[in-house]
Structure formats: structure tokens, C-alpha cells
Amino acid sequence: MISWDKNEKVRSSVLGFIKSGRIPHAIMIEGESDDCKLQLALYIAAAAVCDSQGSPCGQCKNCHLASVGTHPDITRVSAIDGKKFLSVAQIRELRADAFVKAHSASHRVFIIEDAHRMNEQAQNALLKVLEEPPKNVIFILLVPSKTILLDTIISRCVLLSLLESVALDNTNSETADKFIDLLLSGSEYEMLKLLTPLEKSRADAEDFFKALSVCAAKRIKASGGHARVLDALFDDTKYYLDLLATNINMPLLISLAVSRSKGLLDK
Ligand SMILES: [Zn+2]
Incomplete structure (x- = not known):
């Protein structure tokens, strides 16, 4: 902290x-x-x-x-x-x-x-x-x-x-926004493709999930019908950041984040 x-x-x-x-x-x-x-x-x-x-x-x-x-x-x-x-x-x-x-x-x-x-x-x-x-x-x-x-x-x-400035960094915010767009359109394969490069770096993954948390929060207000999904996604980012702090296997974390996020839409 x-x-x-x-x-x-x-x-x-x-x-x-x-x-x-x-x-x-x-x-x-x-x-x-x-x-x-x-x-x-x-x-x-x-x-x-x-x-x-x-x-x-x-x-x-x-x-x-x-x-x-x-x-x-x-x-x-x-x-x-x-x-x-x-x-x-x-x-x-x-x-x-x-x-x-x-x-x-x-x-x-x-x-x-x-x-x-x-x-x-x-x-x-x-x-x-x-x-x-x-x-x-x-x-x-x-x-x-x-x-x-x-x-x-x-x-x-x-x-x-x-x-933190990392969460406001343009590249991170763009990736996070893109991830949310893909999630809302249900494109699981594209989501996976977007996040796969993060497998190589824990630091990049951490920056991404922090940015995702802020982007999800920002979009809760704007998104009417999807507020429930975004709210759950926001909560989940904390879970992913907790997992990152453990010694979790990175490909596993990325595929978990993708399938769990996709699942939010289906609930
Ligand atoms: Zn006092």
C-alpha cells in the first residue's frame, strides 16, 4: 500500500x-x-x-x-x-x-x-x-x-x-477500455488475445488490472444496462490483484480473468 x-x-x-x-x-x-x-x-x-x-x-x-x-x-x-x-x-x-x-x-x-x-x-x-x-x-x-x-x-x-498515475496512463486505459468493450460484446477469444501478452510480465498485468478497476468504475455510471456486469468486474479486479500478489501461474491467471469476466455477461 x-x-x-x-x-x-x-x-x-x-x-x-x-x-x-x-x-x-x-x-x-x-x-x-x-x-x-x-x-x-x-x-x-x-x-x-x-x-x-x-x-x-x-x-x-x-x-x-x-x-x-x-x-x-x-x-x-x-x-x-x-x-x-x-x-x-x-x-x-x-x-x-x-x-x-x-x-x-x-x-x-x-x-x-x-x-x-x-x-x-x-x-x-x-x-x-x-x-x-x-x-x-x-x-x-x-x-x-x-x-x-x-x-x-x-x-x-x-x-x-x-x-495512481499507472491507472490513468493512456495505454493501460485504452487496453482496459478495449477489454470491457470486448467483454460486453461477448468476444471471449478476442479478450484472450488482448490479454495474452500480459502473461510475460507481472508488473504489466498489475498495471492493467489497476487500470481495469478504474475504467470499470468509470463506466458503471455511463452504461445503464450493463451496470451490474461492470460492478461485478470492478469487484473482480481486486481479486485478480490479490492473486497476482501470490505466486500464481500467469497463463492461468489470464485465462481465469477472461473466462470469469465472460461469465459475468452470462449470469
Ligand atoms: Zn489531539
Whole structure:
């Protein structure tokens, strides 16, 4: 995992608004790594609840509670166990909760993990509170790519992008886009032909699957009828990256990725 503070641009904007004591009330963090995004969100949350201004001091009671994950003013919201999507009821509950005063800190922070798992109705419910946020409340949305959310939500948030440049590299994105096109047209043989060169290099395969994850995420919003397939493909890229980290045989991984992806269309 690359730590968020290795990203100079993100680091300077985060330290900037924390030092000035003006943390934006709506922040969106995009990036491939869930751990990395969460780590950044928790750092901002700790800074927001800390007694001293400027950075999380690490000494006060609020910092202590934040570091062990039990701070009453830091709420993490994710899809309920077994459910794939954040329900509109959850967002309404969060909205009501946001109007309750902070328990022990000066601010309340809501971290919405997997914010891309909000359907349009849930996003619109959230939009209402982002438009007229209660005082001293901070919302942090974690997404693989900002493009998945409604433009109205994006425009309300300060964006912190942790996307690795490899995933944004044109060659990787083109291959990933092509793979998705072939998948949606059901061309298993062409998919295999496209990915076979990756068998030679684990590093290239890793770059490809990272790019695929971002491309799949980006296309979920645009693709109406294929949203389910793209969403499943997005989840699968994490699985392939996990397999790559093991000593898996490369031709096996490539043929697995092709047949499993093709299978998504048939489901
Ligand atoms: Zn502190």
C-alpha cells in the first residue's frame, strides 16, 4: 500500500486546510486502494476532533478515541453486511444523525465508505444535506473514481485524488477500455488475445488490472444496462490483484480473468 502522504499534491492540500483550521464540509477521496483512502479519511477525522488546532496532536482524549476507532463523533458508514448497496434509509438516518450535536469534540465526521455503492436515490438524499450542511459537520466520501457519482454531488465536494498515475496512463486505459468493450460484446477469444501478452510480465498485468478497476468504475455510471456486469468486474479486479500478489501461474491467471469476466455477461 502506498501511503497517502507520499502523494505531494494531496499532502499539501490536506495539511493546508488542517493548519488553517478550515476543513471543507464535504470531501471526496478517490483512489484504487481502500486502505489508503480510509487511512487519509481517518487522519482528517482525527484532525477535526482533536482539541488542538493544526494537526492531530496524538495526545488528547479525542485523538486517543479516534486512534482506537471508538470516537463517538466519528461515524463510518458502509453497506450493511450481505448487502451490496448503501440504502436510502441508511443515508436518511445519517442525515438525521448529522443534525445531532457533537458528543465530545467540536466537529462530527461522517465517513461514507464505498460511496459509489449509493444508488441515485441515496445520492439525492445525501445531496440535500451537502447543500445545506449542519454546522461543524464534515462528510468524507470514499470512491474508486469520482466519475461514478452524480455531478451534483461531485461539485459539492473538495476532491482529493489518490489515483495512481499507472491507472490513468493512456495505454493501460485504452487496453482496459478495449477489454470491457470486448467483454460486453461477448468476444471471449478476442479478450484472450488482448490479454495474452500480459502473461510475460507481472508488473504489466498489475498495471492493467489497476487500470481495469478504474475504467470499470468509470463506466458503471455511463452504461445503464450493463451496470451490474461492470460492478461485478470492478469487484473482480481486486481479486485478480490479490492473486497476482501470490505466486500464481500467469497463463492461468489470464485465462481465469477472461473466462470469469465472460461469465459475468452470462449470469
Ligand atoms: Zn489531539
